[in-house]
Amino acid sequence: MQERTPILLLEDDMLLQQSLANFLRQQGFAVHCAANLAEARQLLRQHPPRLLISDVSLPDGESIDLLNDVEAELGTILISVHDADQDRIRGLSAGADDYVCKPVNFDELLLRVNGLLRRMPEPEPDGIHFLGFELDVETRVLSKAGEQVNLGEQEMNLLLRLLANQGQLVPRDRLEHCVYGNVCDDAWKRRRAMDVLISRLRRKLTIDGVTDNRIVAYRGQGYMLVRD
Incomplete structure (x- = not known):
């Protein structure tokens, strides 16, 4: 049974969430979506992803708070409207692997996703x-x-x-x-x-x-x- 790479997409802008989720599914990824930190924590337990793509600012907090809870093997890409150097540094220092500014260019994000997956160690197959x-x-x-x-x-x-x-x-x-x-x-x-x-x-x-x-x-x- 060939498995698609699972991604957790955390975004409270529902239009962007659905558009990006559909785009990633068309590229062959298995995508689960959450709109807040509470939903994300539940999905992390129920459907452990290989990659987390998350907006920084959410209704119940910041996704940076979530990075302390995730496994080290989980790749993380943060997306945000804030493009100042200190915002990027803050996100990367918290443990994110990459940082993308809004508006999100889907093709660029796909390149970043594939690049991150290539750098990550392969998961255990058992x-x-x-x-x-x-x-x-x-x-x-x-x-x-x-x-x-x-x-x-x-x-x-x-x-x-x-x-x-x-x-x-x-x-x-x-x-x-x-x-x-x-x-x-x-x-x-x-x-x-x-x-x-x-x-x-x-x-x-x-x-x-x-x-x-x-x-x-x-x-x-x-x-x-x-x-x-």
């Missing part, structure tokens, strides 16, 4: 982030906000198959064979067991106790794990 969860493929451990989510062997096999085809319909018979192999020849029992297994996995793929339709059922066809 972790997959999806829907607010992290899966360590090597150890087969699923976690949410740093807490382990206990999955049985069949639940893990089902999740791996759905993840390998995230955003695509996986036929029911392929899922049944992946999970049960040739252990059970009774078609009705296999279907019933798969229904129960899907239900259990759905309950475990929750955020803040809210169960939504992360695993979509296509009647008579199969299931799909939704994209972020």
